[in-house]
Amino acid sequence: MLTAQENETLTRVEGDAPMGRLMRRHWIPAALSEQLAEPDGKPIRLTLLGEKLVAFRDSEGRLGVLGEFCPHRKASLAFGRNEDCGLRCLYHGWKFDVEGNVIDMPSEPRESGFAERVKHKAYPVREAGGFVWTYMGDPALMPDFEPPPWAPTPDTRIAIMRVDLPCNWAQIMEGQIDSAHSSSLHSSDMKPARGEAQALETHWVRPSTDKNPRIQVQVTNYGMRYAAIRRPITQAATHDYVRITTYVAPFIALIPPNASYNVASVIVPKDDTSSYFHFIAWNDKGGGIETEAWRRFCVMQVGVDLDEDFRPIKRFAHNDYLQDRAAMKDGNFTGIPGIPNQDIAMWESMGAISDRTSERLGASDIAVIQFRRILLDAVARHEAGAEPIGLSAPHLPLVQLASYQGVVPKTEDWRKLGASADEVAVLDGLEEDATEREMSQAV
Numbered sequence: 001m002l003t004a005q006e007n008e009t010l011t012r013v014e015g016d017a018p019m020g021r022l023m024r025r026h027w028i029p030a031a032l033s034e035q036l037a038e039p040d041g042k043p044i045r046l047t048l049l050g051e052k053l054v055a056f057r058d059s060e061g062r063l064g065v066l067g068e069f070c071p072h073r074k075a076s077l078a079f080g081r082n083e084d085c086g087l088r089c090l091y092h093g094w095k096f097d098v099e100g101n102v103i104d105m106p107s108e109p110r111e112s113g114f115a116e117r118v119k120h121k122a123y124p125v126r127e128a129g130g131f132v133w134t135y136m137g138d139p140a141l142m143p144d145f146e147p148p149p150w151a152p153t154p155d156t157r158i159a160i161m162r163v164d165l166p167c168n169w170a171q172i173m174e175g176q177i178d179s180a181h182s183s184s185l186h187s188s189d190m191k192p193a194r195g196e197a198q199a200l201e202t203h204w205v206r207p208s209t210d211k212n213p214r215i216q217v218q219v220t221n222y223g224m225r226y227a228a229i230r231r232p233i234t235q236a237a238t239h240d241y242v243r244i245t246t247y248v249a250p251f252i253a254l255i256p257p258n259a260s261y262n263v264a265s266v267i268v269p270k271d272d273t274s275s276y277f278h279f280i281a282w283n284d285k286g287g288g289i290e291t292e293a294w295r296r297f298c299v300m301q302v303g304v305d306l307d308e309d310f311r312p313i314k315r316f317a318h319n320d321y322l323q324d325r326a327a328m329k330d331g332n333f334t335g336i337p338g339i340p341n342q343d344i345a346m347w348e349s350m351g352a353i354s355d356r357t358s359e360r361l362g363a364s365d366i367a368v369i370q371f372r373r374i375l376l377d378a379v380a381r382h383e384a385g386a387e388p389i390g391l392s393a394p395h396l397p398l399v400q401l402a403s404y405q406g407v408v409p410k411t412e413d414w415r416k417l418g419a420s421a422d423e424v425a426v427l428d429g430l431e432e433d434a435t436e437r438e439m440s441q442a443v
Contacts, residue, residue: 003370005255009379010372011168011353012049018379020269022047023250024137025388029266031055031132032162033269036063043087044309045078048136050271053123054078055132056098059085064098065134067121072107096120130158131266136337143391149246149254156284159261159294162310163277165344167351169269172277172373174287175244175343176253176265177371179228180307180364183211185342188333196232197405199260201297206258207233207407213381215366217341218415220427222390223247224368224374227414232407242414247371249378249389256405261288263403270380273352276310279340281345292388300339321345349419394426 002010013020013310028048035044045068051067054077070074075091082088086103087096095104100122104117123134124142129151137144150158165172175181182190210230217226225246232241243256252418255263266278281294295301307313315321321336321344328335336342357362361369378389386392404418416424417418 001112001359001361003359006372006376007133007353007356011170011273013169014272015424017272018383019375020049020129021137021271022379022382022388024135024145025141025340025382026137026250026393027126027143028134029131029148029251029268030065030134032160033127033130033132036132040082043078043080043082047270047274048134051136054080054087055125055134055232056080056082056087058087059083062098062244063125063127063132064096064100065123065125065132065294066096066100069183070094071118071120094434096122098125111212129156130160132349149248149252150262150282150400152255152281152284156282157261158282159277159289159290159291160281161298161300161340163306163340163344163422164270164274164301164309164311165277166352167276167348167350168273169267169275170225171347171350171438172267172353172369173253174246174345175347176255176267177247177367178210178225178365179215179224179243179256179367180213181346183213185346186339187335187340188331189342193341197256197257197258199258204258206241206251206405209233209311210241216365216414217367217370218427219370219374221394222396222424223249224370225306225415225419225427226370228367229414235407238410239407240410240412241407242405242412242417244414244418245367246401246403246418247374248398248401249375251438254401254403257401258405277340277344297338300340302404303402315344316351317348354430367438396420396423 009018011405030046030048036055037288039057039061040059041057043054043197046053046055053065055067057063068078070077070089072092072094075089077087080087085359086097092107094102097103102115102118108114123136126133126145129148187413190204190206192209197206208230213230215226215228217224225244230241232239246254251266251268253265255265257263261281261283264280264337268276270276274391278300281289299305305314323342324335334342336345382388399422400423402418
């Protein structure tokens with residue numbers, strides 16, 4: 001369990017909160033490219049780390065992320081006209097380019113030079129991997145942008161599900177790095193079967209019936225890798241079924257893949273009590289799944305389950321997510337369709353911010369405990385002036401990071417499974433450094 005103060009530090013992101021300051025030092029996956037696909041299209045509202053913003057794509061395809069409220073009289077620019085390489089406020093016609101420059105101010109005399117003295121809040125923007133990314137920190141400390149792990153090549157097939165949820169980011173992320181829950185909560189959608197783990201049209205299969213995984217964690221300088229080790233259905237005397245999840249702080253979890261596609265989760269805090277959750281399927285070697293088929297599998301289709309702003313329109317806490325008790329009697333474990341919806345019911349039932357001061361944690365929660373330690377330590381180090389987690393040397397390109405799953409001989413060192421040669425070398429060095437520190441402290 002955490003103390004009340006530790007829980008506040010872990011969860012709060014608004015204003016001057018230390019976790020929010022840490023997150024602002026990273027490129028933030030703010031929106032989907034499809035939300036801003038059309039030049040001169042409709043602007044979209046965003047809330048990131050408690051800050052209200054508006055995003056748009058201008059006439060030449062450039063992307064902008066601006067403060068939502070016009071600096072003149074604070075009307076919302078989300079109503080603005082997106083035309084001729086700028087976003088024009090409807091109230092008095094002030095017009096802003098993607099860098100926040102005022103390029104027209106029809107309500108003021110041109111000779112006053114007022115337009116040149118006004119600069120609207122604007123954040124740097126990049127586009128990659130199906131996302132629009134923005135950097136909200138100190139411009140002088142802005143790190144180089146690099147493609148995310150799910151976009152190793154320009155031809156990678158990427159399918160993304162997005163949903164806007166009324167709960168804190170940390171309890172969602174803890175769900176993504178909690179491998180033990182899948183054997184219960186998702187047991188009707190992740191079924192045991194002989195052979196390799198694969199994705200069928202209606203469910204996933206994996207080669208184990210073991211609901212009590214052994215959890216082992218490898219701390220890294222970007223977050224952690226951890227293994228959930230289970231008995232396989234076959235060769236149980238000599239082999240293990242290993243699922244490795246990779247947490248890339250602060251926003252990304254790489255989930256163990258199947259034979260059809262890799263899986264990732266991206267959680268972005270809107271504010272202290274709401275978040276954007278993304279579930280991604282991707283394949284850079286052919287195959288994969290189309291976006292609409294992925295959203296249908298997740299039971300998260302726009303126009304069916306979600307509105308155009310990716311907000312739920314059918315399943316809510318007040319109607320118990322349309323849980324079907326008759327289906328449960330017939331063998332469905334949760335009565336809630338779709339892996340994400342099953343997770344959402346659990347996350348939201350914890351409250352807007354989960355109270356971690358009264359939990360009773362066990363051996364299956366080791367990865368969750370380590371996640372909390374890593375983030376709290378990262379915040380403390382950043383507040384003390386250290387480089388943010390994931391940005392210090394030695395730095396590995398994000399596209400080299402991966403998850404893993406497979407049935408392997410018990411003699412295999414899981415820490416090397418799914419890791420590139422460069423990552424193995426870096427992690428071996430970090431482990432040696434950690435050992436030296438521990439020995440020094442012991443002496």
